[in-house]
Amino acid sequence: MTGPAHPLVTAARELADRVLAPRAQSVDRDGMPESSIEALKRSGLLGIGAPVADGGSAAPASVVRETAEILAGACCSTWFVQAQHHTPVATLVNSADPVRERLLGPLARGELLSGVAYAQLRAHPRIPVRVTRERGGWRFDGRVPWYTGWGLNDVMLLAGVTREDEALFAFTEAREQPGLRPSAPMRLAALTASRTVSLELDGLWLPEEAVALRTPYATWAVTDRPKNTNASPAVFGITAAAIGLLGDEPSAKETAEVLRGRLDEARRQAYALADHPVPTERIEERLACKTRAYDVMRAATTAAVVAGGGRAMDLRSPAQRLAREGLFLLVQGQTTQVRAAHLARLGTPDPEAPLSP
Incomplete structure (x- = not known):
């Protein structure tokens, strides 16, 4: 590369050199300290793809890729936790629903860290998570096999399929609550520090204003x-x-x-x-x-x-x-x-x- 580095590339290198790489071995063995998450939130990297008007940087794809390389090479566990955050941000950027106004700014500014629970949609036509209308909102039932960042994230973007074969994405707090129960963190051959769990959903109810995306499954799958x-x-x-x-x-x-x-x-x-x-x-x-x-x-x-x-x-x-x-x-x-x-x-x-x- 020639010329001065993009400010976010510089921020990623500083975070990697000062915090992530020196801790990578201990994080791998002992888990991720809260201080690493706080440093990530302060770095500005969580809003890398969000509009400037919403507190982000609207960085080009080349910068997004370079910062991802830097973080992954320094501490893959931390990279993987923050990688989950960018799908919720992108979903909100393209959303016209009220939840955009409530959450996009805090997520882009790094005030909140989000996880995502949507990989189960790729099992279609099998429906691991079913979403049904209930009391003016939506009820989620089923099982999310993989959710990364439990105990580290503030909110999560949860997805399921409606009876009309729509993919529906909605935000909720990333904590145990009525209708949502996590497993113990999984012991993995690598990235155990990412705190990956499965989620049991048994009547989790979310209001209509929590919905960020509702679209025919076939439409979503074409882009995914x-x-x-x-x-x-x-x-x-x-x-x-x-x-x-x-x-x-x-x-x-x-x-x-x-x-x-x-x-x-x-x-x-x-x-x-x-x-x-x-x-x-x-x-x-x-x-x-x-x-x-x-x-x-x-x-x-x-x-x-x-x-x-x-x-x-x-x-x-x-x-x-x-x-x-x-x-x-x-x-x-x-x-x-x-x-x-x-x-x-x-x-x-x-x-x-x-x-x-």
Whole structure:
């Protein structure tokens, strides 16, 4: 990059260097301290995609991606918690409902942190969460299998499907309440610090003014399905962090340079496709590029472990943490389409060979 960095890129680097990276190992082992969340809220990054008039920055996509890479490479758990926040913000930006006026400003300014519970919509035509009319509002029943940020978030954006086959999204406080009961935080191979739980919904009632989006499921799915065909900036952030570890090992500097070249090329291709004006086009190319990005990440994190030798198995070593975080990113946001493309690539004799259309 040339020229001065965008202010939010500078803010992300300062947060990463001052707070996230120094704590990453302890966060991985012991959990995320409230001070990390408070630092995130003060950073200005939570309003990166919100309009300036609502307290955000309206940053371009290139800045959004670069800051995501920086946060993920410093502490993937913190990146993942804050990543949930941006879908509620984007939903409110495009909403004309009263909840926009109430919540968009506080979310964009970092006064509130939001989680999101909507991945279950992708199970359609199965309906894990059913929404029905009740007492002038909406009743939610069912189970949310994954909710990240429990005990860290202030509010959540919850989604279900109505009897009219509509996707309905509404906000509520992120706390146990009548009709909403969380599981214990899940023990995961990586990112346990993200405090991911499942949610049991048994008659949770939300008023009409909590609704941020109500649209035919088919309409919502058309815009949702292509999203996960693009490579995640977090993959490039983890890859860059692993290559950085390699650069510290005299015997691995040549390997680091080769992998850095592969990273730069994968990132360039991925972001060119992400910037394509029609997100539903070039899906095969997007999937091939996404799986190539996984290849580079797997190679870099494996190399960091190999270069570290036996000390890489110590839980105080960032090499094994990055390798586990890489495993997490292989399945984060995974859809049937993404899984099929990734397995097909892994099953080819030469994993560097392009996928057949």
